[in-house]
Amino acid sequence: MVDEQEIDRFSNLTKKIVLLDxxxxxxxxxxxxxxxxxxxxxxxxxxxxxxxxxQIRRDRMAAENELHRSGGRxxxxxxxxxxxxxxxxxxxxxxxxxxxxxxxxxxxxxxxLRFWTGKTTSGQTSPEETH
Numbered sequence: 001m002v003d004e005q006e007i008d009r010f011s012n013l014t015k016k017i018v019l020l021d022x023x024x025x026x027x028x029x030x031x032x033x034x035x036x037x038x039x040x041x042x043x044x045x046x047x048x049x050x051x052x053x054x055q056i057r058r059d060r061m062a063a064e065n066e067l068h069r070s071g072g073r074x075x076x077x078x079x080x081x082x083x084x085x086x087x088x089x090x091x092x093x094x095x096x097x098x099x100x101x102x103x104x105x106x107x108x109x110x111x112x113l114r115f116w117t118g119k120t121t122s123g124q125t126s127p128e129e130t131h
Contacts, residue, residue, distance in 0.1 A: 082100060
């Protein structure tokens with residue numbers, strides 16, 4: 001039997017991987033848009049993105065490696081009309097998780113702000129950075 005802490009860790013890692021993947025895709029899209037935009041400060045914004053994207057990739061790879069070491073893996077991620085549906089395997093059990101698009105958007109905003117400022121949209125320091 002898998003203990004509750006292991007399941008929580010598996011769930012949190014899966015969620016983190018999904019959020020980092022969505023954020024990376026969104027920033028790549030934004031970068032293409034900024035390059036064609038008449039935005040006066042577009043070049044400055046574009047210069048922020050490579051460093052941010054590299055950090056996102058490193059964090060996602062670390063989370064994927066940790067998930068794999070704990071006996072888990074993501075089998076499939078599907079974008080549905082109102083949510084992202086994730087099928088994952090952990091220690092022989094298959095799980096399906098759904099993350100609402102609005103929730104993902106909000107979490108990605110917080111995640112991006114944490115990358116840039118160390119704080120969330122509410123101005124709070126991330127719990128991960130207070131330890």
